[in-house]
Amino acid sequence: MGLSFLLAVAVKQRGMKRSRRRRRRRRRREMQGWVGPEIPLDLLIEILARLPAKSVMRFKCISKFWSSLLCSSFFCNRFIMMLPSSPRLYMSLLDQANYSKSVLLSSAPNPAASHSSIVFDQDLTIREMGGYYLRAVRGFIGFTVFKKEARIYNPSTRQLITLPAVESNILAQVDKYNISYFICYDPLKDQYKVLCTITVLSEEGMLTIRSERWVLVLESGGSWKRVAKDFHPHFPDPLELTMNGVLYYLAWTDYTTCVLVSFDISSEEFSMLQVPRKPGDVLPMLGKWVVTIDYGGKVAVFDYTYLKETGTVDLWVVEDWRKQEWSMKTLALKPSQMHLVADNRLKPKGAMLKGKIILVPLKLVSPFYFLCYDLQTNDLKKVDIKGIPNRWFRKQAKSFDLEFMDPSENIKYLET
Known part of the structure; x- marks a missing residue:
């Protein structure tokens, strides 16, 4: 009785195993001919x-x-x-003795300029990248190399391209000149462009100014095209602001006349407005400290000439470009914050930060920091920068640039 029962159980288990194997084989055969539903392209x-x-x-x-x-x-x-709207902070470190040893650092995603500290924890350096005058547009970073050559680098794709040289008659005639590159994006034509400005001053300084403007579309077969041949000669400032498809930068037409220049990225047309001054202000170009910023969605000129001496800045806001209408307001630092600007000469950066501007020391010393100036609340805050390799503080021949970039990634490959 016991043996018969065990045999029956064993036979039943063997039959169950065979049945499971048959079901598995049948499912495999069915799966081989099965096609899952296609995911819609959108x-x-x-x-x-x-x-x-x-x-x-x-x-x-x-x-x-x-x-x-x-x-x-x-x-x-x-x-x-x-991409998230919060920008990422980038820093270029230029070894003037050997450009190939230059470095590009980046903070973690989504830092805020109002934080008490920001850490550079990503090294995005690649060979032959080195350059100065950091420019950033939609994930592309532009460098000026050897004061003439321009390169564009995409940290996401690791693509590095060298732009063709501008064949300008001015460059062939003189040894001393000023050349600036501005990378920009045309949303109407979905094109990336580079604006190049070339300026030559007379031996007497700014008594005579010659200037040319060239545009390169970053596409296959693109070449430099001279634009605005009859536009008023001017000496541009290398800091720019882009808003609503228009690139703005400050420039000087002589020692005392400051102008705001606009470049329509799509139509490639230029326009110019003279920047107002307070009564009695006759400071020449070398004595004025001004920069363009985004102030509440309007183009403004941030005049911080007297920030260190009086703790005040003037904001000249363009209310109507065609009518040449400006408004002006003066901001005064709180007395408790004056010590932040008294010790160092500062340069403004962060034109991409709406309602804020960062003031960066001219010298790279440890501990390094910048000042975040909130123009809406009229508040100044010190932000410590960490993660800069110590060897850079000891270098003698060095330069650096600092910029927020938003958005900070682009998977597009440029064709030239």
């Missing part, structure tokens, strides 16, 4: 646009379709739209 784009840049770059290897999709202008623009 949903696939929305999913991919929310992934980190590194993941998107890896997915280009899946197939030709994925590579074509992820390289398309539509997807690249959608990817940028999905």
Whole structure:
């Protein structure tokens, strides 16, 4: 009786195992011919646009379709739209004795200029990147190298391109000149452009100014094109502001006349407004400290000439460009904050920060910091910068630049 029962149990278990194996084989055969529902293209784009840049770059290897999709202008623009609005802080460190040893540092994503400290925890340096005058537009960073050559670097794709030289008659005639590059984006034509300004002063200084303006569209087969040949000669400031498809920068037409220049990125047309002054202000160019900023969605000139002496700054806001109408207000630092500006000469940066501007010491010394000036609340705050390699503080021949960039990633490859 006991043996028969055990045999029956064993036979039943063996039959159950065979049955499970048959079911598994049947399911495998069914799965081989099964095709899952296809993800709609618009949903696939929305999913991919929310992934980190590194993941998107890896997915280009899946197939030709994925590579074509992820390289398309539509997807690249959608990817940028999905990025968080908070900027990232970048710092370029230029070794003047050996450009190839220059460094590019970045903070963690989404730092706030109002924090008490920001840490550079990412080294984005690649070979032959080195340059000065850091420019940042939609994830692309522009450098001026050897005071003439321009390069553009994308930290997300690690693409580095050297722009062709400008074939200007001015450069062939003189040894001393000023050249500035401004990288910008045309939202109407979905194009990246570079504006180059070339200025030559007479031996007597600014008594005679010659200037040229050139534009390069960053596309396959693009070449430099001279624009605004009859525009008034001027000596530009290297700091710019871009708002609503227009690039603005300050310039000087002589020793005492400061102007605000606008460049319509789409039409490539220039315009100019003379910057007002307070009665009795006759300081020449070398005595004025001004920069363009975004003030509540309006273009403004931030005059901090007397910040160190009196603790005041003047804001000249463009109310109507066509009518040449300006408004002016004066901000005064709190007495308890005067010590922050009394010890160092400062230069303004952070034109991309709405309602705020950062004031950076001219010298790279440890401990390093910048001052965040909130123009809405009229409050000044010190922000410590950490993560700069100590060897840079000891270097003799060095330069540096600091800039917030928003947004900070772009998966597009430029063609030239």
